[in-house]
Amino acid sequence: MTFLDMLRHAERQNRSLLCVGLDPDPAKFPDRFKGDASRIYDFCAAIVEATADTAIAFKPQIAYFAAHRAEEQLERLMAHMRAVAPQVPVILDAKRGDIGSTAEQYAIEAFERYGADAVTLSPFMGFDSVQPYLKHHGKGAFLLCRTSNPGGDDLQNQHLAFTEGTPRVYEHIARLAQGPWNLNGQLGLVVGATYPDEIERVREIAPTLPLLIPGVGAQGGDAVATVRAGWRQKDGQTTGPIIVNSSRAILYASGGDDFAEAARREALRTRDLLEAAKG
Ligand SMILES: O=c1ccn([C@@H]2O[C@H](COP(=O)(O)O)[C@@H](O)[C@H]2O)c(=O)[nH]1
Numbered sequence: 694m695t696f697l698d699m700l701r702h703a704e705r706q707n708r709s710l711l712c713v714g715l716d717p718d719p720a721k722f723p724d725r726f727k728g729d730a731s732r733i734y735d736f737c738a739a740i741v742e743a744t745a746d747t748a749i750a751f752k753p754q755i756a757y758f759a760a761h762r763a764e765e766q767l768e769r770l771m772a773h774m775r776a777v778a779p780q781v782p783v784i785l786d787a788k789r790g791d792i793g794s795t796a797e798q799y800a801i802e803a804f805e806r807y808g809a810d811a812v813t814l815s816p817f818m819g820f821d822s823v824q825p826y827l828k829h830h831g832k833g834a835f836l837l838c839r840t841s842n843p844g845g846d847d848l849q850n851q852h853l854a855f856t857e858g859t860p861r862v863y864e865h866i867a868r869l870a871q872g873p874w875n876l877n878g879q880l881g882l883v884v885g886a887t888y889p890d891e892i893e894r895v896r897e898i899a900p901t902l903p904l905l906i907p908g909v910g911a912q913g914g915d916a917v918a919t920v921r922a923g924w925r926q927k928d929g930q931t932t933g934p935i936i937v938n939s940s941r942a943i944l945y946a947s948g949g950d951d952f953a954e955a956a957r958r959e960a961l962r963t964r965d966l967l968e969a970a971k972g
Contacts, residue, residue: 696782697903699781704931706780710920710967711748712748712784715737715944717763717944719732731766743954743956748781750783752784754940783811785813787814799812800829811832816870827877833879833881835883837883839888840883867898882895885908886909886937909937909963911942920971921972926971
């Protein structure tokens with residue numbers, strides 16, 4: 694199954710637009726294993742088991758593993774997600790971007806070493822830095838477009854020609870991704886839930902691309918406004934898929950031994966909020 698097929702399937706089966714983000718920080722683990730980086734796998738595996746039927750996708754953020762020399766735990770976790778939730782696609786949040794020859798190695802890392810179904814990329818270095826990922830047929834690649842952080846304005850919200858009336862950088866990225874760069878229909882875009890107006894604008898430019906939308910939960914993005922701005926359907930079928938990520942609000946819903954149960958409750962609450970916003 695391609696990434697897009699898995700996405701459609703998981704949205705239907707789990708009735709969900711929620712992506713459960715896996716950003717394991719040992720300093721925030723429950724007291725029983727607080728500070729112990731060797732328990733990253735155990736912590737994440739418990740979260741995955743508790744939320745597998747609530748999610749359209751999982752999104753491990755690679756920095757939280759690499760920072761603790763826990764790449765081997767990430768490999769085990771990827772295999773575990775495949776076993777526990779084979780229907781739920783996994784987006785490796787790596788935000789890679791480099792010249793073509795190096796990008797080829799990053800693509801092998803994401804899709805072969807870790808077995809991810811999709812990856813996040815920076816488009817800053819241009820199409821030849823994205824193309825190597827598209828050789829992995831059926832895999833997805835999400836380009837950073839209008840990110841959730843305030844600093845996203847510094848570049849993404851600037852006009853291309855420093856003149857009012859010319860497209861903004863994020864609009865140009867959306868056009869490229871919907872059009873000439875999307876050779877095999879594998880591209881999607883990252884747009885922050887903290888900027889619903891820009892989600893709507895991106896949706897106008899890129900009506901059919903999957904949008905990965907981080908920023909609800911800990912960053913305070915509006916879940917309902919996000920769905921209204923980005924999710925589209927026709928004849929009962931989703932035409933513009935969205936994947937709304939929440940990480941810390943789910944992972945650290947409780948600091949106690951009931952962390953997995955609390956994560957499930959928060960995931961269900963967020964999933965239901967997103968579903969209700971479909972109207
Ligand atoms: O624009 C972006 C792109 C990626 N992220 C990532 O998503 C999660 C958000 O975590 P929360 O705890 O839900 O805030 C994290 O992995 C970021 O690296 C983003 O926030 N914004």
